[in-house]
Amino acid sequence: MNRQRVRAIVFWSTVVLSLLLMLLPLPQALIAFKPYWPALILLYWALESSDVVGLGVAFAIGLGADVVNGFLLGEQALRLTVLVFIVLRFRARLRFFPMWQQALAVLALLINDRIIELILRSFAGYPLPPVSFAIAPLIGALIWPFVFLLLDDVRARLRAHEA
Amino acid sequence: MTLTRDGGSLFSANMAGTLRLIVYLALASVLMVLDHRGHWMGKVRYGAAIVIEPIYHLAGLPASGFRAARVAFADRKKLTEENKQLRVDLLLANARLNHMAAVSRQNKRLKKLLDTRRQLGMNVQLARVIDIDLGAFSHRLTLDIGAHQGVKIGQVVIDSHGIMGQVIQALPNTCTVMLITDPDHAIPVTDTRTGMRTVAYGSHEAGQLSLPTIPVSADVKVGDTLVSSGLGGRFPPGFPVATVTHVEPQLSGMFLTARAEPSADMQRADEVLLLRDLAPPVGPPAPVSEEGPPADLAPQTDVKATASSRSTR
Numbered sequence: 001m002n003r004q005r006v007r008a009i010v011f012w013s014t015v016v017l018s019l020l021l022m023l024l025p026l027p028q029a030l031i032a033f034k035p036y037w038p039a040l041i042l043l044y045w046a047l048e049s050s051d052v053v054g055l056g057v058a059f060a061i062g063l064g065a066d067v068v069n070g071f072l073l074g075e076q077a078l079r080l081t082v083l084v085f086i087v088l089r090f091r092a093r094l095r096f097f098p099m100w101q102q103a104l105a106v107l108a109l110l111i112n113d114r115i116i117e118l119i120l121r122s123f124a125g126y127p128l129p130p131v132s133f134a135i136a137p138l139i140g141a142l143i144w145p146f147v148f149l150l151l152d153d154v155r156a157r158l159r160a161h162e163a
Numbered sequence: 164m165t166l167t168r169d170g171g172s173l174f175s176a177n178m179a180g181t182l183r184l185i186v187y188l189a190l191a192s193v194l195m196v197l198d199h200r201g202h203w204m205g206k207v208r209y210g211a212a213i214v215i216e217p218i219y220h221l222a223g224l225p226a227s228g229f230r231a232a233r234v235a236f237a238d239r240k241k242l243t244e245e246n247k248q249l250r251v252d253l254l255l256a257n258a259r260l261n262h263m264a265a266v267s268r269q270n271k272r273l274k275k276l277l278d279t280r281r282q283l284g285m286n287v288q289l290a291r292v293i294d295i296d297l298g299a300f301s302h303r304l305t306l307d308i309g310a311h312q313g314v315k316i317g318q319v320v321i322d323s324h325g326i327m328g329q330v331i332q333a334l335p336n337t338c339t340v341m342l343i344t345d346p347d348h349a350i351p352v353t354d355t356r357t358g359m360r361t362v363a364y365g366s367h368e369a370g371q372l373s374l375p376t377i378p379v380s381a382d383v384k385v386g387d388t389l390v391s392s393g394l395g396g397r398f399p400p401g402f403p404v405a406t407v408t409h410v411e412p413q414l415s416g417m418f419l420t421a422r423a424e425p426s427a428d429m430q431r432a433d434e435v436l437l438l439r440d441l442a443p444p445v446g447p448p449a450p451v452s453e454e455g456p457p458a459d460l461a462p463q464t465d466v467k468a469t470a471s472s473r474s475t476r
Contacts, residue, residue: 020221024225067208067211086181
């Protein structure tokens with residue numbers, strides 16, 4: 001198996017895992033704390049290997065997420081496309097931030113994502129979500145370092161295994 | 164690769180990226196609008212169910228696994244306690260269920276009455292029977308509503324099967340109903356099969372109506388349905404009253420007499436309906452009120468002039 005294929009397999013399995021984590025049933029009290037996993041995974045891949053993640057891939061994953069769990073078809077596709085676009089635009093700078101700054105950037109991105117969702121929701125005529133809607137981006141930014149390190153570790157191991 | 168994107172023809176690369184972003188955003192917007200209008204999501208989800216359902220199951224696995232682990236590792240004492248609690252709950256639930264069954268039966272009965280009301284499209288009032296007097300000389304009911312609730316003498320009482328009787332006395336909070344089986348009661352009826360009109364009297368035999376004055380030539384058979392004819396203006400026409408059970412010639416040979424079983428469930432009714440709309444009064448219609456603009460809109464001077472002219476005359 002060549003490297004390209006291994007990488008593709010790892011990428012898509014993390015994406016599927018993120019979708020599963022998004023769907024993971026949680027107690028009612030914890031639902032507000034559930035981070036937006038597909039965004040985090042896509043963030044990582046867009047930062048670390050931009051040749052895997054483009055706008056088209058983000059759009060496709062968003063559509064998949066919509067079909068599985070979304071209030072409108074195309075809603076998460078739009079959000080993830082915007083997210084990946086911003087990351088790719090500032091990729092060169094974001095990559096070399098220290099971890100805490102990167103986490104802050106992730107927080108900003110996730111909040112932006114929440115704002116887009118809010119706009120879409122209000123356009124579609126859905127009621128405004130509760131205030132706890134704003135907690136998830138914070139949690140996402142808090143666990144970002146761990147996600148980053150974990151995925152980095154997985155990739156490093158794979159590389160070592162190949163070598 | 165990254166070099167060519169970030170460096171080199173930076174401007175054109177950015178332009179291309181932005182363009183693609185715009186295309187994707189437009190695509191997503193179109194999808195959202197279409198979905199919002201046409202509810203595509205449900206169809207797409209339905210179509211993709213073969214993929215999606217396993218995903219849902221997979222996502223639900225940790226939760227169910229957690230639950231299974233909790234049951235497996237919970238200690239015995241806790242389980243016993245839980246069991247005891249569940250037993251108590253079961254007992255309570257069973258008691259409640261029995262109560263619910265009774266309520267459900269009552270509900271079914273009330274619903275049937277309400278259905279009657281809807282079919283009639285009439286203004287009716289629900290009443291509860293609080294006393295029954297089915298003696299040899301009178302067949303009366305007492306209902307739990309009276310003059311304060313708008314009951315008037317002459318109102319017709321029905322149940323879901325047919326006419327029961329009429330109100331003969333309205334007290335402030337109760338009223339008395341004379342059943343159609345009362346020996347003193349008579350109701351004009353029509354045979355639905357032949358259209359023959361006659362009068363059904365109450366009888367001394369329990370729960371029966373008698374029709375003593377049927378012409379010998381009339382065609383009346385056992386099983387004929389009698390409905391109210393509306394003659395006399397007391398009962399509205401077309402309500403089931405009774406079914407003929409027995410026909411025989413009178414001793415004198417001048418008439419046939421028949422006996423009939425009331426359609427209404429006299430013995431069992433708990434709730435009955437009072438028709439609010441009294442039958443239209445017999446006689447000339449009430450005078451119509453004057454039409455045209457109100458009198459105070461008329462010019463003042465004219466009124467005075469006519470008044471004065473009248474007075475002069």
